[in-house]
Amino acid sequence: MSNETVTRGLGWLRLSGGPRDLGLALGRAGRAAVAQNLLVHPLWQTVNAPAQAARVARMAETTRARFPWIWTEIEGLAEGLGLPIWQVFAWNCRGDLLASVPDGCTTVMLPGPEPMLAHNEDGLPFFRDTCFIAEAQPEGRPGFHAFCYPGSIPGHTFAFTGAGLVQAVNNLRLVGVEPGIPRMVLGRALLATGSLAAALELLRDAPSGGFHFALMQRGDPRMISVEFGGGGYSVKEIDAAAVHANHALHLRGALTAQTITDSSRDRQARGEALVAAGHEPLAILRDTGGSGLPIRRAATDDPDEENTLGTAMMRLSGQRLDWSIHDGADGPARYSGTA
Known part of the structure; x- marks a missing residue:
């Protein structure tokens, strides 16, 4: 069912089977990291507090009704983690329950004949060396490669699928x-869609916490920026090099009903300046300059409690996707390939 390669740095997990099989493998891969670090973190206690129980129950009912296979995957995840399903499900609702959670990120969007998405995945610093790339072959659904955090389902980071979809996801603090x-x-469900059109329809009018998806698809010339949350939904086609940090840029309503941290504001401004100056995307995402907080984050006292845990370069060339994944501040890619 799964074969895990355990090394220092960003790991790799191959898994296949039905939803429970996938969830079980993901849970086992993240069990030690969750037990050691996450269960004692205040955020885990907050999302599992009695005050959140009714909201968690409502989202669980909706998930079981709309996406029973994802609920089954979360059941498997909880089993693999050795934790109650309600606690694990609540953790996977953290960005819906709380306006501000430590799930950061910066995305560089480069449209054109060979469009490219480049992405820094920023998260809780104690997850360094315990995150992994899931190379998944689900039964009856497209395969995918996705960056995964211990204790979380795939689909809310960077990923690409066997159906030709490529995504990079940013937290919005609505x-x-x-x-x-x-x-x-919704992010997990998107990995199972078969086209860019289906992905966009899935995210329409979502009564959820806020996310930004940068999307492109093999054989489609468009690069799409989607901001959604709380029932709001905005789609923008990207026609020039752009950057997206962790606040909404074009979602009506969210522009005046969101939290913009100093880090998000500084990364957005610095990224836009570097894009305008023609810097390469990997150099942008590794940048630590500027007068504000840096794009690449490694400080133990980061004000949002986030560090850069992985960087992805994903470029479409005709029917081919060339990708590389980096987990260091410099040097070559840890993983690379062509899909």
């Missing part, structure tokens, strides 16, 4: 949201 379905469940 306020006043009353969630109906977890944004991470």
